[in-house]
Structure formats: C-alpha cells, structure tokens
Amino acid sequence: xxxxxxxxxxxxxxxxxxxxxxxxxxxxxxxxxxxxxxxxxxxxxxxxxxxxxxxxxxxxxxxxxxxxxxxxxxxxxxxxxxxxxxxxxxxxxxxxxxxxxxxxxxxxxxxxxxxxxxxxxxxxxxxxxxxxxxxxxxxxxxxxxxxxxxxxxxxxxxxxxxxxxxxxxxxxxxxxxxxxxxxxxxxxxxxxxxxxxxxxxxxxxxxxxxxxxxxxxxxxxxxxxxxxxxxxxxxxxxxxxxxxxxxxxxxxxxxxxxxxxxxxxxxxxxxxxxxxxxxxxxxxxxxxxxxxxxxxxxxxxxxxxxxxxxxxxxxxxxxxxxxxxxxxxxxxxxxxxxxxxxxxxxxxxxxxxxxxxxxxxxxxxxxxxxxxxxxxxxxxxxxxxxxxxxxxxxxxxxxxxxxxxxxxxxxxxxxxxxxxxxxxxxxxxxxxxxxxxxxxxxxxxxxxxxxxxxxxxxxxxxxxxxxxxxxxxxxxxxxxxxxxxxxxxxxxxxxxxxxxxxxxxxxxxxxxxxxxxxxxxxxxxxxxxxxxxxxxxxxxxxxxxxxxxxxxxx
Amino acid sequence: xxxxxxxxxxxxxxxxxxxxxxxxxxxxxxxxxxxxxxxxxxxxxxxxxxxxxxxxxxxxxxxxxxxxxxxxxxxxxxxxxxxxxxxxxxxxxxxxxxxxxxxxxxxxxxxxxxxxxxxxxxxxxxxxxxxxxxxxxxxxxxxxxxxxxxxxxxxxxxxxxxxxxxxxxxxxxxxxxxxxxxxxxxxxxxxxxxxxxxxxxxxxxxxxxxxxxxxxxxxxxxxxxxxxxxxxxxxxxxxxxxxxxxxxxxxxxxx
Numbered sequence: 057x058x059x060x061x062x063x064x065x066x067x068x069x070x071x072x073x074x075x076x077x078x079x080x081x082x083x084x085x086x087x088x089x090x091x092x093x094x095x096x097x098x099x100x101x102x103x104x105x106x107x108x109x110x111x112x113x114x115x116x117x118x119x120x121x122x123x124x125x126x127x128x129x130x131x132x133x134x135x136x137x138x139x140x141x142x143x144x145x146x147x148x149x150x151x152x153x154x155x156x157x158x159x160x161x162x163x164x165x166x167x168x169x170x171x172x173x174x175x176x177x178x179x180x181x182x183x184x185x186x187x188x189x190x191x192x193x194x195x196x197x198x199x200x201x202x203x204x205x206x207x208x209x210x211x212x213x214x215x216x217x218x219x220x221x222x223x224x225x226x227x228x229x230x231x232x233x234x235x236x237x238x239x240x241x242x243x244x245x246x247x248x249x250x251x252x253x254x255x256x257x258x259x260x261x262x263x264x265x266x267x268x269x270x271x272x273x274x275x276x277x278x279x280x281x282x283x284x285x286x287x288x289x290x291x292x293x294x295x296x297x298x299x300x301x302x303x304x305x306x307x308x309x310x311x312x313x314x315x316x317x318x319x320x321x322x323x324x325x326x327x328x329x330x331x332x333x334x335x336x337x338x339x340x341x342x343x344x345x346x347x348x349x350x351x352x353x354x355x356x357x358x359x360x361x362x363x364x365x366x367x368x369x370x371x372x373x374x375x376x377x378x379x380x381x382x383x384x385x386x387x388x389x390x391x392x393x394x395x396x397x398x399x400x401x402x403x404x405x406x407x408x409x410x411x412x413x414x415x416x417x418x419x420x421x422x423x424x425x426x427x428x429x430x431x432x433x434x435x436x437x438x439x440x441x442x443x444x445x446x447x448x449x450x451x452x453x454x455x456x457x458x459x460x461x462x463x464x465x466x467x468x469x470x471x472x473x474x475x476x477x478x479x480x481x482x483x484x485x486x487x488x489x490x491x492x493x494x495x496x497x498x499x500x501x502x503x504x505x506x507x508x509x510x511x512x513x514x515x516x517x518x519x520x521x522x523x524x525x526x527x528x529x530x531x532x533x534x535x536x537x538x539x540x541x542x543x544x545x546x547x548x549x550x551x552x553x554x555x556x557x558x559x560x561x562x563x564x565x566x567x568x569x570x571x572x573x574x575x576x577x578x579x580x581x582x583x584x585x586x587x588x589x590x591x592x593x594x595x596x597x598x599x600x601x602x603x604x605x606x607x608x609x610x
Numbered sequence: 611x612x613x614x615x616x617x618x619x620x621x622x623x624x625x626x627x628x629x630x631x632x633x634x635x636x637x638x639x640x641x642x643x644x645x646x647x648x649x650x651x652x653x654x655x656x657x658x659x660x661x662x663x664x665x666x667x668x669x670x671x672x673x674x675x676x677x678x679x680x681x682x683x684x685x686x687x688x689x690x691x692x693x694x695x696x697x698x699x700x701x702x703x704x705x706x707x708x709x710x711x712x713x714x715x716x717x718x719x720x721x722x723x724x725x726x727x728x729x730x731x732x733x734x735x736x737x738x739x740x741x742x743x744x745x746x747x748x749x750x751x752x753x754x755x756x757x758x759x760x761x762x763x764x765x766x767x768x769x770x771x772x773x774x775x776x777x778x779x780x781x782x783x784x785x786x787x788x789x790x791x792x793x794x795x796x797x798x799x800x801x802x803x804x805x806x807x808x809x810x811x812x813x814x815x816x817x818x819x820x821x822x823x824x825x826x827x828x829x830x831x832x833x834x835x836x837x838x839x840x841x842x843x844x845x846x847x848x849x850x851x852x853x854x855x856x857x858x859x860x861x862x863x864x865x
Contacts (some may be wrong), residue, residue, distance in 0.1 A: 138821060149806070447776065
C-alpha cells in the first residue's frame with residue numbers, strides 16, 4: 057500500500073532566501089501513522105507543514121523541487137484550494153483560524169467552499185464536534201471559548217471536511233497545560249480512528265508515543281526512526297536543538313545505554329545498576345531574604361463582575377526567584393499586574409519597600425518593577441535594537457550619555473551584539489531577549505516575566521533562563537509566571553500557586569512537587585526527573601542532582 | 611467584556627431575511643441623509659429607537675454612550691463656530707442649527723449601524739451582499755473586518771499596558787508630542803494585524819476559500835410576511851423623506 061504522504065528529494069527555498077529551508081528531504085508517512093517532527097527554530101518544521109498543504113510555494117512564494125505525493129498521487133502541481141479537504145492544516149495562532157460568529161457556521165465554512173450538499177452539513181458538524189469533545193457547542197460564539205477550545209474548534213473545522221491527512225504546526229504552544237492535554241487527547245482519538253497525523257511539537261514526551269519521530273536539522277532529516285531510538289540519543293537531540301527527555305539525560309549522565317521511555321522500567325534499571333541514591337543530609341535551600349514586596353488582603357474584581365483575586369496576602373523578599381503558577385484564569389497575571397500598578401486593587405494593598413504601589417507615580421514604578429509581557433511583539437516598535445532599548449530611559453527624561461550607558465548595559469546583559477539590527481528580523485528568542493533588555497534599561501529592582509519561554513526552542517529557552525539566573529545572582533528579584541514544571545524545578549527558589557483567585561500554595565520547590573494534596577493541579581505535576589527520583593526514594597529537582605546522588609557510592 | 615456586536619436573540623428583527631436587513635438599513639441611511647431639519651429627523655430617530663428596543667440592541671448603544679455624546683458635542687460645537695464663512699470662531703444660530711441636525715444624523719447613522727450588526731450575523735451580511743450582487747469574496751472579506759475588530763482592541767490594550775510599563779505617559783506635553791506617543795502603540799498593533807491577516811489568509815485557503823470550486827450555502831433564508839411588512843415600512847419611510855427633500859420642507863430654515 058502506498059504511503060499517506062511521501063516526500064522524495066524534496067527541496068524548498070523561499071524567495072529571497074540564500075539557503076534552502078528544506079534540502080533533499082525523503083520521508084514516507086504510513087497511512088494512519090502519527091509522525092512527530094522536532095527541531096530547533098528555523099530547522100524547516102513549519103516549512104515542511106506548509107509544503108504538505110501547498111501553502112508553500114502557492115501562497116508564500118518559494119521554489120520547490122522533488123516530488124510530493126498524497127496517497128500515491130503527486131500533488132506537486134496542485135493549489136491549496138484544490139487540496140482543501142484532503143489535507144488539513146492547523147497552526148499555532150488559533151485566533152487566525154476562526155472567522156465565524158458561531159460554532160456551526162465555523163464548521164460549515166469549509167463545507168460551503170468545497171461544495172458539500174447542504175443536506176449533509178448538519179451530520180458532518182455533529183460528528184466533527186463530537187470528535188473534538190465540543191458536542192453541544194453548536195450555537196456558541198467562538199470568541200467566548202478558551203484557547204484550548206478554540207484550537208479544538210479549528211481542528212473540527214478541518215475534520216468536517218474529512219481530510220486524509222492532518223498537519224498540525226505547534227498546535228498547543230500557546231495553550232495552558234489543560235488546553236494542551238485536551239488537544240493531545242483529541243489527536244490520540246483521531247489517530248485511533250485511522251487519521252494520518254503529522255504533528256510538530258517541542259515536547260519529547262509527546263513524541264514518545266509516535267510511530268515515527270523525525271528530527272530536522274538545517275532543512276535536512278537528521279533522524280527518522282521509532283521514538284525510542286531517537287529519544288535515547290541525547291547528543292543527537294541536543295545537536296538538533298531539542299530538549300532530551302530527563303530519563304535519557306540521567307542515563308547518559310551515568311553512562312548507561314538504552315534508556316527506556318517508561319519511568320517504572322527506568323527506575324528498575326537504575327536500581328539494578330546503581331543501588332540506592334546517596335542523598336546529602338542537608339539539601340541546598342534558599343537563604344532567608346528581607347521583605348521587599350508586601351501584598352495584603354488583595355482582592356480584584358474585573359468590570360465583568362468576577363473576582364479574579366480574593367484575599368491574597370504574600371510577601372516577596374529582596375533577591376528572591378519566585379515562580380507564579382496555576383491554571384489559566386487562576387489569577388496569576390492579575391496578581392502580577394498589581395505588582396507594578398497596571399491594575400488597581402479592589403480591596404487590600406500592595407507595597408514595595410513600604411511605599412504603596414497605587415499612589416506611586418508611573419515613572420517611579422517603571423524603575424521599581426519591570427514587566428516583560430508574554431509576546432515580545434506586543435512591545436517592540438522601534439526601527440533598531442538600540443532605539444528599542446533607549447525608549448524606556450528616554451521616557452524617564454535621562455540625558456544622552458545616561459541613555460547610552462543604560463542601552464549598553466542592558467544589551468550586554470541579554471547578549472545582543474548588533475545594536476543597529478532590525479528588531480523585526482530577529483528570531484523569536486532574540487526578540488524575547490530584546491524585550492527583556494528594553495525593560496532592564498529602566499534598572500528595575502524587580503523583574504516580572506509572563507511566560508518568558510513560551511514558543512522558544514530548547515536552546516533559546518536555556519539562554520533566556522540562563523539570563524534570568526544571572527540577573528538573579530546579581531541581586532535582582534525575579535517573578536516568573538510559567539506553566540513549565542522543569543522551569544520551576546531548575547530555576548525558582550519558591551513557588552506561589554494560585555487557584556481560583558486564592559493562594560493555594562506558598563513554599564519551597566521540593567515540598568511543592570511532593571505535596572500529595574496538590575495532585576489535581578497540573579502545575580504541581582513534577583518534572584520527569586523528580587518522578588523518577590521518587591520511584592528511587594528521593595526528590596531530585598534536576599537531572600544533575602539525581603545523577604550526582606546515584607553516582608556517589610551509596 | 612463581550613466585544614462582539616451581535617446580540618444572540620430571536621426577535622422579529624433577527625428573523626428577517628438578511629437581504630431585508632441590509633436593504634432596510636440602507637433605506638434608513640438614505641432617509642437620514644436627505645433632510646436637514648432637526649424636526650424632520652426626530653420621527654426617524656424615534657423609529658430607530660423603537661427598532662433598537664425591538665432588536666434588544668439598546669444595551670449596545672448604552673455601552674457606547676460616550677461615543678454618542680462625543681460625536682454630538684464635537685459636531686455641534688464645530689458647526690456653531692465654523693458655519694459662518696469668512697467669520698470663523700463667531701458663533702452663529704444657523705451654525706448651531708446645522709450642527710444639531712448633523713449631530714442627529716451622525717448619531718442616527720451610528721445607531722443604525724449598531725442595530726444592523728446587533729440583529730445580523732456576519733455570515734448573514736456576507737450572504738446579503740452576495741444576493742445584492744456583491745461578489746462573494748469581496749462581501750466575505752468585508753465581514754471579516756468585523757470579526758477582527760475585537761481581536762485588535764484586545765491587542766491594543768495589552769500593547770498600551772506594555773508601553774506604560776516602560777514609562778510611556780500619554781497625559782503630558784503638547785498635541786504633537788502626545789500624538790507621537792502613539793507610535794509605540796500603533797506600530798505593534800499594525801504589525802500584529804498584518805501577521806494575523808497573513809495567517810488568516812492561509813487558514814482561509816486551507817478551507818477552500820476562493821478555490822474556484824462551486825460553492826454551496828448552509829444558510830437557508832426564506833422571506834416571509836415579516837419581510838413584506840418591513841419592506842413596506844422601509845419603502846414608506848424613504849418615500850416620505852424623498853418627498854420632504856424634493857418639496858424643500860426638509861431643508862434647514864435659516865434665520
């Protein structure tokens with residue numbers, strides 16, 4: 057039987073580019089398979105997805121060569137419109153995939169465009185909604201759905217067209233853990249029904265379950281094999297800019313071959329070859345810190361009438377590294393925005409070094425608490441990197457020499473060398489660091505960051521987090537909103553968990569990931585290395601920790 | 611905050627045929643722009659208010675009351691002071707009258723637009739445009755703009771906050787300086803809009819939009835007695851206002 061999708065010596069070069077985005081790719085996707093594609097930013101993942109739907113070169117211009125086959129027949133000469141229905145493609149930006157005023161209209165849109173008889177539409181709508189777990193949503197306005205629901209609606213919009221292949225380009229990157237889990241569950245169900253899926257994703261654990269794992273590196277296939285083989289090769293993954301699974305890193309650190317993907321099996325192997333872990337009697341803990349920010353009885357009610365925060369009291373010490381976690385809608389961002397006066401308390405108060413934030417002039421606040429928004433594109437506007445960074449200091453009314461000093465200092469801190477570069481041409485990781493620099497130039501004592509690692513590849517994430525660690529070591533107070541457990545485990549000293557507008561947990565990281573009463577919180581699900589350690593009777597937070605405990609003679 | 615202008619309901623206005631809704635809207639707009647006398651505009655205003663109540667759209671007007679107040683005040687003040695040619699900044703009674711008439715007309719136009727958007731889904735508008743001879747692709751693209759407005763408002767709020775965090779203050783300085791302060795907000799909004807539009811165009815393509823294949827339509831709109839009533843009323847209104855205009859009775863009586 058022919059493959060569902062086949063690429064033969066496929067090469068793609070965008071117009072105006074000097075380098076091929078895909079170079080001689082040979083790949084066969086078996087019918088009904090789940091293929092996960094991984095690689096660093098710029099490796100060609102999105103290009104591959106777009107080529108499969110013929111968006112490239114028909115819509116985004118480029119030159120392609122080699123053959124592309126769908127179910128054995130070449131589609132190298134087809135327009136995306138002709139393939140609509142046969143190949144579905146979902147992308148990260150879920151807002152851009154919805155254009156209708158209610159869910160039913162959204163689903164029939166593609167059916168109308170491709171001439172499906174109106175009498176058939178209702179049945180297709182119901183089936184597609186059931187498949188993505190949105191049955192009963194027929195009359196809802198898509199604008200009222202959560203991110204995860206919107207993305208599932210986008211998937212349903214394509215499913216209703218009954219595609220043979222579905223290509224998904226980072227469909228969960230902008231979703232919270234719950235939304236991500238829901239989307240992945242839907243994909244698993246679709247796979248069980250025989251749909252061929254090509255999924256681009258950053259998480260090696262998602263890939264563990266795939267039929268085929270493809271590593272792209274500089275537009276070439278660096279590996280295309282069953283996941284167990286690829287995920288065991290830490291060096292190859294790191295070369296490709298992918299974060300290797302914790303278990304693989306632990307095994308590599310101990311010099312053990314063939315790490316299993318399953319945690320229980322991994323624990324058995326470690327027990328057999330290493331003996332019990334030698335946990336030092338005193339684990340490193342954060343030193344006590346003098347208080348800097350005091351939040352007292354904070355309540356916030358939005359105009360819509362819902363209490364986003366109810367009676368939150370917490371003190372943050374000078375020089376602390378705090379992770380702020382919780383589900384979407386739990387109040388994380390609302391709390392963070394009170395720290396620099398973007399929101400005013402409905403009741404209660406927030407003070408910094410004793411001064412009330414609500415009465416502090418904007419200028420002072422900007423120099424006390426820097427706030428880096430999740431999407432750097434929400435703040436970058438200047439024609440060059442240095443202009444961007446100079447914007448804040450100029451707003452403070454500083455003179456030329458002082459502005460210059462701050463620009464130099466901030467750019468050095470984030471590691472951006474080319475001051476005259478066009479900010480819009482930088483990649484996402486560099487734009488994120490530029491956004492941090494533009495806030496650092498105000499020399500704030502406190503830095504608040506809203507999901508600073510979202511949408512970055514492993515190398516960029518490591519760079520961003522390394523930057524935060526350096527700033528922290530230099531004495532800055534850091535508050536990070538994050539959904540990523542390993543970021544909390546490896547970098548934070550303290551975690552604040554919000555649930556339903558209340559502070560549900562406030563304390564150390566090791567205790568947080570070990571607290572059985574928090575089992576219902578996705579944010580409290582420990583990273584794999586911690587879960588592996590648990591099976592061995594210890595609570596490591598990082599791979600290095602577990603490796604060192606297992607290595608020392610116990 | 612709910613930013614979508616559509617009011618989900620099944621009032622008699624909601625149940626009209628999409629073409630009736632759009633044609634009725636156009637008829638009322640024509641009527642409003644034919645006459646200048648405030649007295650002649652008042653019945654129209656009363657009629658539109660009744661329709662807003664019928665279509666449960668009064669709440670939308672209330673949400674945007676500030677806009678109506680602003681439009682009214684600015685229009686009246688400007689015309690009062692600038693109506694007299696050659697003698698700017700001299701308030702005139704004629705100018706005041708004209709200002710009041712223009713303000714009512716603009717407010718009416720805004721209210722009628724809100725009414726249309728409150729009782730017609732964007733899909734209905736696209737459908738009506740198509741039935742009225744506007745090419746489908748053009749009509750649909752126009753309606754997309756309505757969907758994007760709330761998304762851009764959201765983005766603008768976030769961007770405004772982000773720049774405030776970097777010390778951007780709008781309240782200070784002369785008008786030019788203040789205007790320049792909007793650059794750091796407008797550039798990201800504009801670039802975000804372009805990026806979003808690009809993604810949207812891809813998503814449309816992927817669902818077969820403009821693929822040249824024969825289209826079908828899910829929406830089954832049938833005209834009924836309500837449409838006959840609405841059409842008669844709209845026709846009567848336009849005829850009345852055309853008569854007022856032709857006879858000169860609708861013109862402003864200037865002192």
